[in-house]
Amino acid sequence: MIHARGLTKKYGSRTAVDGIDFTVEPGRVTGFLGPNGAGKSTTMRMIVGLDRPTEGSVTVGGHPYRAHRAPLREVGVLLDAKAVHSGRTAYKHLLAMGATHGIGKARVHEVIGLTGLDSVAGKRVKGFSLGMGQRLGIASALLGDPATLILDEPVNGLDPEGVRWVRTLVRGLAAEGRTVLLSSHLMSEMAQTADQLIVLGRGRILENAPIEDVISRTNGTTVRVRTPDLARLAALLAGDGIAVSRQPDGSAQVSAVTPERIGETAAAAGLPLHELTVVSGSLEDAYMTLTADEVEYRTAAPRKETAR
Amino acid sequence: MTALTPRPTARPVHAARTAFVGPESRLSFPRVVRSEWIKITSLRSTVWSLLMIVLSGVGLSLLLAATMESAGLPDGPSVGFTLTTVTLGVMFGQIVAAVLGVLAISGEYSTGMIRSTLTAVPTRLPVLAAKAVVLFVLVVAVGLVTLVGAWAATYPLFAAAGIATSLAEPGFFVAILGAATYLGLTAVFALGIGTLLRSAAGGVATVLGVILGLPLFLPLAALAFDWVADVGPFLFTSAGEAMAALPLDAPAGTAPVSGGPLEPWAAGLVVLAWTGVSLVLAGLSLRRRDA
Structure with a gap:
């Protein structure tokens, strides 16, 4: 469960995230959509305490991320940008990450197997392809067997088999009752994976509803x-x-x-x-319509709930 | 590389989850230290740096000992003379230690690793403290190996000249411990600067400016302002040299060890203060800034 209230991030005079409120519920996959620069990554970074909100707050599992005594068990995160030292092997990276929580070799080997990295675990990350880098990122996210997963563009660079695997994995995680927040620019992928959608545009929430509602309401x-x-x-x-x-x-x-x-x-x-x-048209059609209209929404009254 | 396509499995994630990740899996400082230990020892650059400290230290001392006759020998065995020869490598070793300290954090910023590190330890300060502990222990240990190695390697040459001194001579081992501690503190000082500046180039340049630049600049400034000369012993490097020296009242034999007028223990406090200020500023910056 992720809960944001009035969450705002300003970089100088530029407002990246503009006072958004949302709740990401457990047990389903919530898709996070929006054009580049809409504030998706910044929001994700604020959830895990990498960026400090200018105003407002966000909690995970009822507490600010920093307050958790076992952050890796609470949230597993895959960020858009690379977050691994390229001179270290995948195995040592995971071992070092797990060590902070007393998570040992057995679990490290398990996530390596789960993400299909067995053959490259002993190699330094420097030589990894984009797809293998993503798998390592997902392995890191799963390491603490977390209640919440935040995955920024997880299928980026994966082959079709990998894309399908991520879809199955993410659906499985939600089915186990975990909270999953997922961003992607691949609309077809999102349409197959997400239950709920949060669409961002210029730091504001344009839409927050079940995916079928978003599509039918927007496309007619x-x-x-x-x-x-x-x-x-x-x-x-x-x-x-x-x-x-x-x-x-x-x-x-x-x-x-x-x-x-x-x-x-x-x-x-x-x-x-x-x-x-x-x-009912495609999610892509709905997305294009929604984000093309974002200027209108910006001048409209604050939208907390759209009429259902 | 790309030929090794990993084969994904669709195994359910919850399989065996409780077996490995339970409520006892949570943050603690010793665990963060262990994580930082794994991190620093799993990089080739660390291994090379530490090897370089040992090899350059022992090598320089051997070179000096082999040519010491041309520079003039003391009349008899002299702890001070031996110490000068054995600690010669610290001059070079401090540069390597400084680079190692800066890279321990700047490498995380340049590769993006810092995001993984800080999501695992979101309170952040334990990361800095753990890095400091790990760097200090590692560099002091390697410093001791280097200095004792330099003593052992040069011993036959000293013995041949009839001026060999044992490790157990009064003050000798304490001075070596001081030199090794100085190396360790140099790495930690550099860690602080690296955390503040977040860049390898900027961090290394700044630390070298402090440990090599200031001692060059100060005598010139002292020509213009008399009081500047009084600051001299409190420079990072001058205090470091004093840490590696015999106490001022020691019966040092002939050649007195070059160093500031500070007693070794006072010099140690001076270096500790430099390091402390660097770490505190680093901690404030790490806590406040976005990663």
Whole structure:
């Protein structure tokens, strides 16, 4: 459980994070989205006490991160930038990290196995590929078997197999009841992994809702229809004031209407339907719309809760 | 490197979790010290630096002992003369110790390791203290090995000249201990400066400025201002030399050891004060600044 209240970070005159409030709940994956410079990494750094908030506060598991007696058991973090000494082997890095908490070789070997680093654990990090560096970062994050995981761009540089592995891992961690906060620029990946979304833009929260809500609310609901007699269906719907837009492939898109309504209209007229699909658009579409509008949101009244 | 593609496993994370990470796994200062020990001893640069202290120290002493006849020998065995020969390497060793001290922290900033370090120990100060302890113990131990090694290596040459002195001569071992302690404090002083400046280049330049630059600059400044000469013995390096010397009232035989007018114990306090100020400033900076 991560809880931020009025969290603010200013670098000189630039405001990186602008008084945000949010809660990241355990048991699900919360996606952290936003354009570069939106304040995602700064927020993550403040959660684990690397950066000091200019105003406001953030707690993990009910306490400020610094107050925990076993920080590695509380939070496992993978930061965007590299955080390993390149002259040390992966094994020694993990051993040194664990040693601060009395976490020994057995657990170090375990996370090495878990992240598939066995073959390179004895090599110095200097020679690691981006993907191996990410795996080591994830191994460090898992070392303390933490209740909360904060992963900044974990799939960055991973091959498709690695991407899939991270997805499975992250879903598994949330299923175990852990709190997971995850950032990524890969929308398709986020759509498959996250349950809840927090979208940041210029240091403010643009959206904080379950992922399906974000997508449907932002994109609106559209229904795709396919029927042999499209002209007649269009005429029937037009009688009720519903517009139908014909697509090049012979189907039609109908906006702002439920599939039930279309199906019933067609049935009443004895029209056969070959397809009736709800198209909610992609997360990417929603994200683009949201972040393009961020200027509007900045001038609007503070948004704590959006209407559901 | 890239040919070694790690094969991921989809094993559940909770498997055996309680076996290794339980409530007894939490921070403590001895554990942070242990972590810092693993860190410093797992870098090749540390191993090379420490080897360099030993080899250069013993080598320089041997070189001096081999050529000592041309410089004139004392009439009989002299603790002071032996000590001068044996501690010659400290001059060079202090530079290596300074670099080691700066790198112990600047290397973490340049590689990003500091973020891992400070998330593991978010109160931060124990990290600095643990680094200081580890550096001090390591460098003092290596300093002792170097100095005793230099004494042992030059012993046959001294014996051949009939002026050999034993380790057990009054004051000799204490002076060697002083020299080794000075090396250790130099590394810790440098750690503080490195923490303040966060950069290898800036840190090393500043520390060398203090230990090598100030002793050069001071005599010149003393020409302009008389009182500056009184400051001389309190310089980091001058006090360090005094730490490695025999007490002022010791029956030092012939050649008196070069050093400031401070007694070794007072000189030790002076170096400790330099180191303390450096560490306190470093601690304040580490606590306050974003990592």
